[in-house]
Amino acid sequence: MAFTHIRAPYAFMGYQCPMEESKAAVMPVPYDATTSFKAGTREGPHAIIFASRQVEFFDRELGRDVAEEVGIHTLPEMEPDLGSAEKTVRRVQEMAEDVIGQGKFPIMFGGEHSVSAGVVAALAKKYKNLSVLQIDAHADLRDEYEGTKFNHACAMRRIRDHVKTAVQVGIRSVCREELDYIKKARLDDCIHWGAEFDTAEVLSHLTDTVYVTIDLDGFDPSECPGVGTPEPGGLKWLQVLKLLREVSQKKKIVGFDIMELMPIPNTVQSEFFAAKLAYKLLGYSFFRG
Numbered sequence: 001m002a003f004t005h006i007r008a009p010y011a012f013m014g015y016q017c018p019m020e021e022s023k024a025a026v027m028p029v030p031y032d033a034t035t036s037f038k039a040g041t042r043e044g045p046h047a048i049i050f051a052s053r054q055v056e057f058f059d060r061e062l063g064r065d066v067a068e069e070v071g072i073h074t075l076p077e078m079e080p081d082l083g084s085a086e087k088t089v090r091r092v093q094e095m096a097e098d099v100i101g102q103g104k105f106p107i108m109f110g111g112e113h114s115v116s117a118g119v120v121a122a123l124a125k126k127y128k129n130l131s132v133l134q135i136d137a138h139a140d141l142r143d144e145y146e147g148t149k150f151n152h153a154c155a156m157r158r159i160r161d162h163v164k165t166a167v168q169v170g171i172r173s174v175c176r177e178e179l180d181y182i183k184k185a186r187l188d189d190c191i192h193w194g195a196e197f198d199t200a201e202v203l204s205h206l207t208d209t210v211y212v213t214i215d216l217d218g219f220d221p222s223e224c225p226g227v228g229t230p231e232p233g234g235l236k237w238l239q240v241l242k243l244l245r246e247v248s249q250k251k252k253i254v255g256f257d258i259m260e261l262m263p264i265p266n267t268v269q270s271e272f273f274a275a276k277l278a279y280k281l282l283g284y285s286f287f288r289g
């Protein structure tokens with residue numbers, strides 16, 4: 001008898017591996033207090049997890065049942081501190097430290113991009129030579145925005161507090177202050193403008209140990225429209241997968257996040273996109289295929 005009325009658990013890929021047996025842990029962070037244009041990314045983690053149940057377990061490219069071979073444990077949604085972005089980032093850091101302390105590979109779903117700094121802070125303690133690869137439409141290098149240093153427009157600036165190297169890909173929106181900072185801090189070589197980039201160039205600036213932070217608006221809005229601040233002229237799915245695959249082969253990816261999903265009612269395109277992206281990147285990270 002089929003119990004069709006029983007829903008799959010609230011777990012990435014609809015499959016909950018016990019924490020002790022898992023090698024990867026998903027941290028859903030439904031936080032969007034500083035989002036500038038329109039709130040809604042707090043729905044992101046739930047939408048990604050919900051859509052992930054429709055993603056095929058078998059990865060044809062890798063020839064593997066990634067979820068089964070890795071073992072993924074999805075943690076309960078983190079409770080953000082709605083009054084303080086800084087406190088929320090610290091909570092994320094604590095959560096990530098716990099996950100990393102148990103030897104698990106951290107995967108975060110957002111939620112706004114500001115909290116990525118928490119995971120990077122936790123990983124930077126373990127990996128002294130950690131570098132960050134960012135996929136994003138925005139440089140996110142403002143030092144402060146709307147009264148806080150932990151605004152999502154400051155995401156990469158806060159990440160840079162913890163790592164020496166961050167390579168930015170897909171960037172097509174920047175303010176004058178950020179450009180001045182890029183010049184002063186000599187970051188030009190690490191920023192790849194628009195939808196064009198040279199993979200060898202990206203790889204040459206990354207260290208051997210890499211955290212990947214993906215703001216979904218790095219992609220072209222025609223492929224992933226469900227973001228708070230869509231920017232035309234973005235990266236393409238196959239282009240980014242090719243880059244991520246090569247990064248996984250030549251470097252060691254030690255964690256990643258998929259941020260800023262803002263689900264659009266009555267369509268599942270963007271959440272499915274995000275879920276599949278997470279699954280592909282997980283497979284690449286573990287099997288370095």
Ligand SMILES: [Mn+2]
Nearest residue numbers: 137138215217
């Ligand atoms: Mn962005």
